């Protein structure tokens with residue numbers, strides 16, 4: 499894969515004439531070599547597409563939940579009385595499993611209660627019924643690059659038999675930014691949530707002010723998209739940001755007499771760097787607003803570093819995307835900056851650039867202790883903070899005591915606070931993938947944080963209507 503990147507870099511230097519289109523053509527050429535990689539997925543899909551077991555299985559667990567046992571169960575013999583969400587083969591295993599399960603039982607209970615709503619969200623789309631796994635959906639739509647040119651936002655890659663969005667080994671992060679909307683989405687025009695076309699004279703702009711219920715179906719309707727469009731598989735990123743900001747009380751302003759500025763720190767951006775332009779949707783959702791999103795995280799730093807040959811990456815915090823919606827849609831502006839300063843994010847005290855909010859999507863709060871100082875400091879500085887996470891258990895597992903411990907060290911040591919392998923294994927049992935389902939709002943002063951747990955969770959109606967694997 500490195501060779502492809504090297505080739506791209508070389509080609510880029512040779513580029514002249516219309517830099518955008520020439521570059522896209524060459525990216526396509528280099529990417530074609532990767533197409534063969536997806537052939538076996540296509541074959542596999544043909545083989546299994548009518549298998550009902552591909553449907554998302556929300557039925558009862560079928561393995562003994564004790565880590566020391568994990569034997570397959572014909573039927574659950576002993577179900578956890580707290581959450582009704584895990585089963586054991588015997589009372590002995592139930593007893594043995596409780597020492598670890600008790601950490602997540604309450605979270606699991608909330609998951610179980612929310613199941614009908616998760617299911618309803620998934621079932622809004624006709625294509626989820628033929629296998630809710632994202633790779634299968636993409637194969638159905640011919641978007642995985644099987645035997646065809648692999649350019650666009652659907653830059654998925656195969657690693658260990660699993661499909662991951664993988665911008666690092668695929669296209670350089672700026673490549674999708676120079677694609678036309680059509681080449682980015684690679685969908686029939688009617689299925690694209692177009693931003694570019696809204697500026698055309700005969701454009702069918704979505705109604706202003708934005709009016710939709712908090713559901714995909716309603717959003718599609720407002721946006722003029724047919725429910726057959728798989729656009730939600732990418733739109734769930736900007737819409738989850740929207741859901742987070744709304745949950746924090748930063749509601750859109752529709753009054754045209756008033757314009758405001760918002761700065762949002764977006765932590766841990768990874769896959770979404772491949773399709774940043776999709777975030778232009780936020781300009782429609784936040785009319786009369788100048789919304790600056792500054793992205794942080796290891797992948798972001800890497801992207802800035804690797805981008806040194808591009809003109810705009812000479813800055814350590816390049817502006818990589820900007821979009822303003824037409825006046826008829828409320829003239830919202832969104833700008834995305836990538837912060838290349840550091841791989842570790844901390845909102846700094848007294849800094850002029852204290853954000854209006856911090857958001858993170860699919861954060862994994864409960865499994866990664868490097869979140870603790872961020873959570874704590876956000877609380878201390880009263881910066882509204884919201885995340886979507888994999889499941890309730892992950893959020894319930896935030897250990898406030900560990901968080902405080904982490905802060906007593908001048909340099910928080912990852913080793914001492916990281917969840918043990920055993921604890922980690924537990925968070926994985928539903929293999930939820932990108933089903934971002936909850937919003938956490940940790941807000942308030944440090945003292946309050948110590949006294950009481952300020953976590954609140956809400957269901958994110960705009961979660962990804964598929965799972966990753």
Ligand SMILES: [Zn+2]
Pocket residue numbers: 562563564567568569586587588591
């Ligand atoms: Zn057992």
Ligand SMILES: [Zn+2]
Pocket residue numbers: 578579580581582583584599602603604606
């Ligand atoms: Zn339980």
